[in-house]
Amino acid sequence: MLLEPSDPTAGPEPERGPEPELQKHTGHDLPTESVEITELAPPVDSMSQSDLRFEPDLKSEPEPEPELEPGTLADFMDRLSSRIPVDRIEEIWIFPPRKAGFGDSTVLAVSAFEADPDRRRIATGQFSVTKDPKGKPIIEEAINEHGTAPADRVSRVIEGVLRRMGDDLSAVPRHITIAGDLQAWARLREGS
Numbered sequence: 315m316l317l318e319p320s321d322p323t324a325g326p327e328p329e330r331g332p333e334p335e336l337q338k339h340t341g342h343d344l345p346t347e348s349v350e351i352t353e354l355a356p357p358v359d360s361m362s363q364s365d366l367r368f369e370p371d372l373k374s375e376p377e378p379e380p381e382l383e384p385g386t387l388a389d390f391m392d393r394l395s396s397r398i399p400v401d402r403i404e405e406i407w408i409f410p411p412r413k414a415g416f417g418d419s420t421v422l423a424v425s426a427f428e429a430d431p432d433r434r435r436i437a438t439g440q441f442s443v444t445k446d447p448k449g450k451p452i453i454e455e456a457i458n459e460h461g462t463a464p465a466d467r468v469s470r471v472i473e474g475v476l477r478r479m480g481d482d483l484s485a486v487p488r489h490i491t492i493a494g495d496l497q498a499w500a501r502l503r504e505g506s
Contacts, residue, residue: 385443385451387420388503394422394439397457401494402426404434406502407472407487417444417452423476423487425468427494434468436460438475 382389387408395403405425411418419442425434442454463471492498 385441385453389453390420390422390439390441390455391499391503393441393455394424394437394457395499398424398426398437400492400496400499402435403492403494403499405468405489405491407489409476409487410485411443412485414442415444417442419443421476423472425463425465425472428462430462432465433462434465435462436468436471436475 382392403424403426407423409421409423411420413419419440422439422441424437424439426437428435437457437459439455439457444452444454446452460471460475490498490502492502
């Protein structure tokens with residue numbers, strides 16, 4: 315405790331209460347005061363499991379997902395799954411990008427489960443990517459439903475749909491079975 319010199323013209327010092335007791339603690343003198351405890355927390359053994367549960371801070375915001383680069387396969391898959399729920403997608407065919415005008419074009423074809431277990435809904439997503447003068451991707455998308463087909467004829471129907479779209483069938487697509495599995499979709503998306 316630092317003492318300040320007293321000012322002789324200030325008059326008598328005001329009375330103070332008793333000085334707090336000093337206690338040695340790691341080499342420093344700290345004032346201590348006695349505190350009366352009126353209520354004790356229950357012992358841990360008597361606490362319920364709900365008392366021990368961690369409650370998340372609802373005010374904190376979730377971590378933002380890393381920004382997806384436009385024009386990537388993952389971007390195209392997200393666009394497609396915004397229109398066709400992943401849990402309904404049975405199979406996906408991913409055709410390699412091909413040059414189209416000033417950019418690239420990528421086609422995704424899917425078969426999706428129907429209420430009738432012997433039929434599948436056929437849809438395609440065609441994505442064209444060009445760049446603006448600053449190099450930023452510009453994406454044109456066309457997601458179309460082409461009707462339903464018997465489950466055992468889906469591959470031939472997809473070939474016919476692509477032929478009518480005018481796409482080049484010389485490129486061999488990646489064919490992946492999703493079977494409505496969100497994890498299979500996520501693995502494909504992440505590995506793209």
